[in-house]
Amino acid sequence: MSDTKAKFEAGLAGVVAGQTAVGEVTQTSLRYRGYEIADLAANSTFEETAHLLIHCELPNASQLKDFRHRVQAAMNLPKQVTDVVDAMPKSTPPMDVLRTVVSILGHYDPDGQNNAKSANLGKSERLLGQIACATGYWCRRMGNLPEVKPDPNATHGFNLLAMMTGKKPSELAGRVMDGTLVLYAEHEFNASTFTARTIASTLADMHSAVTGAIGALKGPLHGGANEAAMHQFLSIGKVDNVDNWFNELEAHNKANPTNKRLIMGFGHRVYKNGDHRAAILRDWSLQLSKETGQKHWIDMADRLQKIMLDKKNIHPNTDYPAAHAYYQMGIPIPLYTPIFVCSRITGWCAHIIEQYENNRIIRPGSDYIGVPARDVQPISKR
Ligand SMILES: CC(C)(COP(=O)(O)OP(=O)(O)OC[C@H]1O[C@@H](n2cnc3c(N)ncnc32)[C@H](O)[C@@H]1OP(=O)(O)O)[C@@H](O)C(=O)NCCC(=O)NCCS
Structure with missing residues (x-):
């Protein structure tokens, strides 16, 4: 875009690329919808934080019960998806498995192509359950071990840990896992969230946006760290x-x-x-x-x-x-970044919904540094 003279910043450092009401990052604080992260980490479970991000407010007891019920109902992958996962080589990186699983889940979701807000809220809750389930499923399959089902009375973090390790975690380990999910859930315009928003800004569906976000999170400069x-x-x-x-x-x-x-x-x-x-x-x-x-x-x-x-x-x-x-906690190392996905899915979905609500396609300019304008020579003269 040679006639655009906005200053180029490597890595878009310091560039404000959009507005959000989901999370606020400053040099000294991190807030999810106004709540300081230390407050949430000390006083909410991950499911409460997930509700805050997806539904904009912390839940009361009955809202939490219903939310948990809906998320746990989704912790059961369709057979068409497990058939594909079972056919993957055991050497497949777990992040690649999740990326593929989310993409396939889009084919079978009843609202796969529906971008209405009510449909996207339902998809967000389903993806939250399905991604945890897929992470546990692949972890067990890597070790030729049987799948572990979630405990309907346990927290999301406790269940995720149990589904990966096959053991009932100590109360402390379950609480720490759940707490790490709170800490990882949202971080405004980081690379994966910005990827998700960019895809959503074309009005592509939520599963496409989340599939792209998982690819972005995989790298060692981001979630892979x-x-x-x-x-x-x-x-x-x-x-x-x-x-x-x-x-x-x-x-x-x-x-x-x-x-x-x-x-x-x-x-x-x-x-x-x-x-x-x-x-x-x-x-x-x-x-x-x-x-x-x-x-x-x-x-x-x-x-x-x-x-x-x-x-x-x-x-x-x-x-x-x-x-x-x-x-x-005894978790195999290649599962660490997938745990990040199990958490950040909430922030991604909140941002995707926000992007659809006030959309303009994301299409920045670039600073052209190639050869100056020139004419195409006939092939005999090249
Ligand atoms: C997170 C990260 C990508 C931020 O990138 P960034 O904002 O472009 O970083 P900066 O350019 O501001 O870094 C400033 C300087 O610190 C250095 N630096 C930053 N992180 C470093 C690290 N982890 N190890 C060694 N040096 C580091 C940079 O090389 C740079 O030095 P230079 O000015 O001599 O080139 C970068 O710090 C990094 O790659 N960290 C390691 C991976 C990681 O932990 N990622 C998780 C992110 S939450």
């Missing part, structure tokens, strides 16, 4: 190795300025002074370590965090403590 952070802890091995590991990485980066390695689980586009969700989750993971006897992960994480702050002034993000919390 929780898995990458755990691989990093495993490669460091123990707290005594942290300093050497960091020094070697720094030496590599100095010698290879065009091929620098990032430290996964650190940095954030907005929170340059720290991600408050990370501090909440680190504390929960520490509590968990008293049950699991695995405090060494937190010791290692704390040491690397101190070095990163002292030497680079870069803070950890939520994916950093999520890694050691999920590891302590």
Whole structure:
């Protein structure tokens, strides 16, 4: 768009790309529809937070009961979907499985092509149940283990953990899993949500928008960072190795300025002074370590965090403590980003509905840096 002279910003940093009433991110706070994240983490279950995001208000007791009933009714994948999933190679990355599952679910949803708000509210609730169910289903299938059904009286987080591990979680583990779903649920115009909104802005259906969002979340610079952070802890091995590991990485980066390695689980586009969700989750993971006897992960994480702050002034993000919390719960690492999907589906759906309600197709300009205008030569002269 050569006649548009708006200033180009790499990665759209600092560019306001739309308006939203779903979530608010500032350097010092994160709020879902006006509620501070620490307040929600301490005083709501994930299902309550999900209701807040999808239906705009926290539920009362009877609304919560009905909501939970509808979500749990969807925790049962159609046979046509499980047939496709069963035919996938066991090596398929779980994020790819979820991406495909959501796409196929669109074929069988009674309102698949209906973009009316009432239809999209129903689809949001169904996807919330179906995605948790698919995550548990694939986790069990990866290990050749039987599917585990949800407990109608348990929270979404407790059920998700049980459906993945096949064990009844401790009360604390169930609460921490449910809490991580609260923390991950919404984050305004992050890459996956913006992808979902961009797709919705063409008036394509909700399943198409969510399928694209899952693809965007997969990358290690976004949702994939929780898995990458755990691989990093495993490669460091123990707290005594942290300093050497960091020094070697720094030496590599100095010698290879065009091929620098990032430290996964650190940095954030907005929170340059720290991600408050990370501090909440680190504390929960520490509590968990008293049950699991695995405090060494937190010791290692704390040491690397101190070095990163002292030497680079870069803070950890939520994916950093999520890694050691999920590891302590016995969840296979490739399932960490799918857990993020199980939570963020609520934020995505809220944004998709908001986009449809006040839509203009998202179509930014670009700064052309290619060859100047030229004429096509006849093929004999090229
Ligand atoms: C999250 C992230 C994508 C933000 O990207 P961004 O806003 O473009 O980051 P910035 O460009 O503001 O980073 C500023 C500087 O800090 C460095 N930096 C940022 N995150 C870093 C990290 N995790 N490890 C090492 N250096 C990092 C950048 O290389 C850059 O240095 P430079 O100016 O010398 O090039 C980036 O921090 C990152 O890749 N982190 C690791 C992956 C991760 O944990 N993702 C989860 C996000 S919630």
